[in-house]
Amino acid sequence: MAWEYAPARESAALANVAPSYRPFVDGTFVDGGGEPLKTVNPATEEVLAEVGTASAADVDRAVAAARKAYETTWGPMPGAERAKYLFRIARIVAERSRELAVLETLDNGKPIRESRDVDVPTAAAHLFHHAGWADKLEHAGLGAGAGGQGPKPLGVVGAVIPWNFPLLMAAWKIAPALATGNTVVLKPAETTPLTALVLAEIAAEAGLPPGVLNVLPGAGDIGSALVGHEGLDKVAFTGSTDVGKEIQRRLAGTGRRLTLELGGKAANIVYDDAALDQAVEGVVDGIFFNQGHVCCAGSRLLVQESIAAEFEELLHARIATLRVGDPLDKNTDVGAINSRAQLDRIVDLAAAGDAEGAQRWTSPWPLPEKGLFFPPTVFSGVEQTMRVAREEIFGPVLSVLTFRTPEEAVAKANNTPYGLSAGIWTDKGSKAMWTAQRVRAGVVWTNTFNKFDPTSPFGGYAESGFGREGGRIGLEAYLDA
Ligand code: NAP
Numbered sequence: 001m002a003w004e005y006a007p008a009r010e011s012a013a014l015a016n017v018a019p020s021y022r023p024f025v026d027g028t029f030v031d032g033g034g035e036p037l038k039t040v041n042p043a044t045e046e047v048l049a050e051v052g053t054a055s056a057a058d059v060d061r062a063v064a065a066a067r068k069a070y071e072t073t074w075g076p077m078p079g080a081e082r083a084k085y086l087f088r089i090a091r092i093v094a095e096r097s098r099e100l101a102v103l104e105t106l107d108n109g110k111p112i113r114e115s116r117d118v119d120v121p122t123a124a125a126h127l128f129h130h131a132g133w134a135d136k137l138e139h140a141g142l143g144a145g146a147g148g149q150g151p152k153p154l155g156v157v158g159a160v161i162p163w164n165f166p167l168l169m170a171a172w173k174i175a176p177a178l179a180t181g182n183t184v185v186l187k188p189a190e191t192t193p194l195t196a197l198v199l200a201e202i203a204a205e206a207g208l209p210p211g212v213l214n215v216l217p218g219a220g221d222i223g224s225a226l227v228g229h230e231g232l233d234k235v236a237f238t239g240s241t242d243v244g245k246e247i248q249r250r251l252a253g254t255g256r257r258l259t260l261e262l263g264g265k266a267a268n269i270v271y272d273d274a275a276l277d278q279a280v281e282g283v284v285d286g287i288f289f290n291q292g293h294v295c296c297a298g299s300r301l302l303v304q305e306s307i308a309a310e311f312e313e314l315l316h317a318r319i320a321t322l323r324v325g326d327p328l329d330k331n332t333d334v335g336a337i338n339s340r341a342q343l344d345r346i347v348d349l350a351a352a353g354d355a356e357g358a359q360r361w362t363s364p365w366p367l368p369e370k371g372l373f374f375p376p377t378v379f380s381g382v383e384q385t386m387r388v389a390r391e392e393i394f395g396p397v398l399s400v401l402t403f404r405t406p407e408e409a410v411a412k413a414n415n416t417p418y419g420l421s422a423g424i425w426t427d428k429g430s431k432a433m434w435t436a437q438r439v440r441a442g443v444v445w446t447n448t449f450n451k452f453d454p455t456s457p458f459g460g461y462a463e464s465g466f467g468r469e470g471g472r473i474g475l476e477a478y479l480d481a
Pocket residue numbers: 160161162163164165187188189190191218219220221222223224225227238239240241243244246247260261262263264294295296392394420460464465
């Protein structure tokens with residue numbers, strides 16, 4: 001029997017999109033001195049809202065407000081008191097989760113199923129997790145600090161985040177920084193500022209003292225003015241490796257602390273003894289989750305040669321069933337590409353795959369007539385020297401390479417300037433352990449992929465950056481430990 005497809009569209013009205021938004025400085029929304037920007041819904045290319053942006057003078061004001069809050073209210077406050085604010089913020093995020101999920105989907109283009117089931121609950125989980133740490137820092141194994149009060153915070157943190165997980169990345173920065181007693185100036189990405197500004201509204205609703213959290217929408221120039229600001233004690237950056245390197249050069253010798261969460265080109269290694277249907281699901285989730293706009297995406301499939309043909313057939317059959325389209329439809333698996341610039345980049349890199357001789361397979365699923373979309377794509381016959389094997393595409397494009405022995409799998413997995421994550425699929429525990437010990441990546445998943453939990457540290461090797469976010473060890477990045 002044939003099943004008819006019926007759309008199940010979430011209502012855009014749930015997002016309560018305001019006609020305009022403004023920067024949040026010292027506890028209030030202010031008129032920023034920058035040129036207002038228009039944030040668009042990438043699924044329709046229609047303008048969602050006008051957003052006031054910060055100027056360099058606003059960066060000065062926000063850093064000064066954060067300094068004052070650090071010295072007068074937040075820094076001296078006992079951890080148990082700080083925890084109450086963080087628990088309140090976490091609860092309000094959970095209460096407003098449906099609104100936040102729809103808003104994230106509108107501003108970013110990701111499927112509502114993902115913003116609802118992953119982004120927003122994981123953001124709330126990070127806030128809850130770190131709220132629980134605020135009064136236990138002296139027990140974190142990072143030093144007891146003077147008088148057993150726990151190790152000292154650093155001071156004022158400048159945080160800059162990308163557009164792929166706007167609310168979640170904001171929570172990853174804000175939760176540990178505030179729990180450890182620091183204050184924050186956050187710059188969200190230019191194309192996705194809305195949920196960070198609602199998070200600021202939530203912080204105000206929770207009674208967070210003025211200046212503890214400041215949110216400055218704007219483009220890269222404001223990010224640059226923020227990370228170079230002399231009033232900061234620490235910079236926490238998530239974004240591209242190029243910008244990360246530039247920030248590292250600028251901070252060298254200043255004594256200011258830095259953590260960098262940068263790009264990746266992760267290998268998903270499938271051995272011939274793996275449960276193939278399960279591995280197919282993991283490989284598909286690894287690269288098509290969030291349209292492949294994931295720093296830890298499993299963008300290189302390394303499949304053992306003896307099963308490569310069979311595996312690729314299974315993979316194509318499964319990918320062909322992914323629904324590409326309206327991100328607000330609860331049935332949608334692959335949503336819109338966040339910006340025209342990102343779509344152009346994906347198109348260019350895919351063309352390089354053709355030019356260098358890889359074989360392109362494209363999902364037959366029809367794309368919507370308007371909006372920014374790219375079909376799920378697989379390149380096979382990929383060689384290690386090709387651009388599609390080396391560069392981060394940051395889109396729904398999988399590159400398939402093969403290997404014969406475990407040694408060759410490890411050598412190919414490690415043949416990358418990055419080192420953020422990896423996946424291993426095998427029925428043999430000993431083989432999984434052997435491989436995990438040799439793959440140079442911050443996170444290695446075995447017989448699963450894309451598992452995120454606030455108790456588990458996340459971060460990279462080499463050009464994927466340094467420092468860890470989440471878990472006990474993630475606290476260290478915000479403490480003078
Ligand atoms: P990006 O260009 O580096 O932008 C990241 C942020 O930095 C944005 O807010 C951006 O502002 C700002 N920025 C741009 N130029 C700057 C400068 N010179 N100084 C300071 N800030 C500056 O990265 P993207 O292309 O948006 O994001 C995708 C990248 O992020 C990918 O490489 C991905 O792998 C990485 N990422 C890593 C992780 C991780 O945890 N390792 C997580 C998510 C994403 P505007 O965008 O507003 O101009």
